Amino acid sequence: MRHRDFASFIFPSALAMLLFIALPIVSVAVQSLFVExxxxxxxxxxxxxxxxxxETKVDPAATAALKTAQPLGKFNGLGTYLNRAHLAVSEIGEILSNNDGVADIVAQIYNLPFYKALSFTLVYTFLVTPLSMAVGFAVALGVNTIPRMFKGPVIFLSLLPYIVTPLLGSLILFWMINSDGVIGASLQWIFADPELSLKASPVLTWVTLIVYGTWHMTPFAFVVFYAGLQTLPKDTLESAMIDGANRWERIRYVVMPHLTPLATFVGLVLLMDNFRVFEPIIGFSAEANATSLSWSIYNDLNGQVDQLFGSAAATSILTMIGVIILLSPVLVRTWREFKRKAH
Amino acid sequence: MATKIGYSRPLAIATTLVLLLWLILAAFPFFWTVWGSFKVQADFFSRESFWNALTGPATTRQTGGAFTLDGYRGAWIEREFYHSVWNTVIVTVCVTSISLLFGTLGGYALSRSSRSYTFWILIAALVFRAMPHITLVAGYLLPFFEMNIWGHLPTAIIVLVAINQPFTIWMLHSFFQSIPKDLDESAMVDGCTRFQAFRLAIMPVMWPGVITTGLFSFLLAYNDFAVTAMLLNQDNQTMVPKISSFLGTVQTEGTIMYAVAATVSAAVPLFILVMFFQRQIVSGLTAGAVKG
Incomplete structure (x- = not known):
């Protein structure tokens, strides 16, 4: 394809991405250096x-005039990154020099808002990803063995948790785990504890969110693994059987190696999607016990009195760095493959 | 089926049980909530027994029938939910069609060129695809306030189109690659320009791929919360942010069934969509995987 043709075909798409993805990243980077x-x-x-x-008074007219003249705010350098709400460098230094052991360090650092959000985001990402892959694989094996006529309806029902809007899905579950709702009431009955509430303790809130995440993401893993199972090499399976491999050994030594490339793909997509966890925290009203990086940005931007653009932008940049770190193995591998092909 | 040989009964029972358990987990919440949305709050959130949500004694006492449309009436008429439904229709239709227009052109170009900039565009798209949407929203707000375009539907539409592009061009790119190059090259030998070859020779065989990609563009626009909640003003809100703004008021007013009814109203179109387009959704989810 000629350069000119390529350029004119890609132009609308590239322009949209440049204006509304690349420029906003620059805009976020600039904003993060300023403060209100x-x-x-x-x-x-x-x-x-x-x-x-x-008396000393606030001059509202002059404040408003200053805001209009310099909407970005005043220059703050890296101050926002280092303050208590973000990397909290001086607070961490103090905690490290003055503490009662490791447990205390962890507890104190967890109380800093950025680290609280980061720890939930990481725990969520690295638990939901393998859990939903495992459940998805089990479901795919199950669907593969049922008679053909049931497959359509079973796949239909299995897709629902993934397709339904995350906020709506989490609201539906939130109403059910309410102590007056069906799951909440049943749990109280099972554990014979009329005070049991999934919303009360941080641990139970985390568990709820992680169970929700697994429920939401399993269908994706299931569908991809199920498609992979359809392309299994039949002769390898048969020769494994002739060699006396039982069902479990066949899964372990034939099916799983066949699905490894797919598992890498599923894992990558799940990591990207789970890292942005946000809607369930709103849906489950979990912000008291669990916050995520995305939620912190939303919370800064959604301030009723003042929108903290500088703070939101700094968290955004830190989140983007996190995404790049998460993606770096893939990027490096793709780059190597590309170099190899080029030579 | 090759797995029939050496079939083991305990394992078959175990997989079937796992499958049944999963089906109940996956589908039960939706059926429960759809059913419960036709009850009154005293039944759906019953203090006595959750069986009340199935039989509805309080609903019969309060309204005279076992089912009531009170929640729907309150949400759709009193709280003007129809307004958000209409906004969602506008947003999803525009986002899907513009995304596909831009995406087919871009995806075609990427699939027919093997130069190094193609690689870089695809890698950039992959990185953009991984960016949490809310981080980009943090970049939009201030410039949009300054330019006075915050709050309007076209702004949210073009932003959603752009956020959608990385995914759309990746998917269409892999669909276009499955169409032989000979097709458009022979059309060009016959005297077509590149664009005519694209429109007359390639597009007619691309419909399955376009429909699948369109479904995912639709889902992204329909399911979005981060962008529409932050970039639209009160009057232009789409369904999902509208429901979230319900939550603040319904709890205090004791009208939580309005939110339940609105949630069911927004979720049911998705059930219908999956019912009709199940095959396309499955092929779309695996399209990226096939390429590895």
Whole structure:
């Protein structure tokens, strides 16, 4: 294809991505270096019957004028990155120099908002990804053995948790685990504890969110693995059987190696999607016990009084760095393959 | 079926049990909530027994029938949910069609060129695909306020199209690669320009791929919360952010069934979509995997 043809075909798509993905990344990077203006203070002398007093007041007009003149705020350098709400460098230094052992260090660091969000995001990502792959694989093996006439309806029902909007799916489950809802009431009955509530403790909230994440993502893993099972080399399977491999050995030594490339793909997509976990925290109203990086950004931007653009932008940049780190093995591998092909 | 030989009964029973358990987990919440949305709050969130949500004694007491449309009436008419439904229709239709227009052109170009910039565009698209949407939203807000385009539907539409592009061009690129190059090359030998070859020779055989990709563009626009919640003003809200803004008020007013009814109204179209397009959705989910 000629360069000119290529350019004109790719132009609309590339322009859209440049304007609304690449530029916003630059915009986020710039915003993260600025912080909101302080309010403009003026001294007013108010004289009453008991003499004159000088008061310091906020000048709303001047503050608004300053905001319009410099909407970005004032330059703050890397200050936002290092403050308590983000990397909290000085707080961490203090914790490390003044603590009662490792458990205390962990507990104190967990109380810093950024590290709290980061730890939940990482735990969620690295638990939900393998769990949904394992369940998805088991379901794919199950669907593969049932008679053909059941396959359609079974796949239909299995797809629902993945296709339904994450916020709606989490709301539906949230209403059911409510102590007046069906799952919540049944759990209270099973554990014979009328006070049991999945929302009360941080641990149970984390478990709920991770179970939700697995429920939501399993269909994706299932569908891809199921498609992979359809392309299994039949003769390899048969020769394994002739050699006396039982069903488990066949799964372990024939099916699983065949599905490894697919598993890499599923794992990559799941890592990317789970790392942005956000809607379930809103749906389950879990922000008191579990926050994620995406949720922190949303919370900064959604402030009722002031939108903290600088703070949101700094968290965004840190999140993007996280994404790049997560993707780096894939990027390096693709780059090597590309170099090899080029030579 | 090759696995029939050496068939073992305990293993078959175990896999069937796992499958049954999964089916109940996957589908039960939806059926339960759809059924419960026709009850009153005292039944759906029953303090006595959850069987009430099935039989509905309080619903019969309060409304005279075992089923009631009160939740739907409250959400759709009193809270004007139809307004958000209409906004969602506009957003999804526009996002899907513009995404496909841009995506087919771009995906075709990427599949027919093997130069190094093709590789770089695809890698950039992969990285963009991984960016959490809310991080990009943080970049939009301030410029959009300054340009005075915040809050309008076209703004959200073009943003969703752009966010959709990485995924769309990857998927269409792999579909186009499965179409032999000879097809458009012979059309060009016959005197077509590149664009005519694309439109007259390639597009007619691309419909299955376009429909599959379109479904996923639709789902992205329909399911989005981060972009539409932050970039649309109160009047232009689509269904998902509207439901989330319900949550704040229904709890205090005791009208939580409005939110349940609205949630069911927004989820049912997706059930119908899966029912009709199951095959395309399955092939779309695996399309990326086939390429490895």
């Amino acid at each position: 203006h302080d309010q403009v203070l003026i001294s007013v002398e108010s004289c009453g019957p008991f003499g004159c007093q000088t």
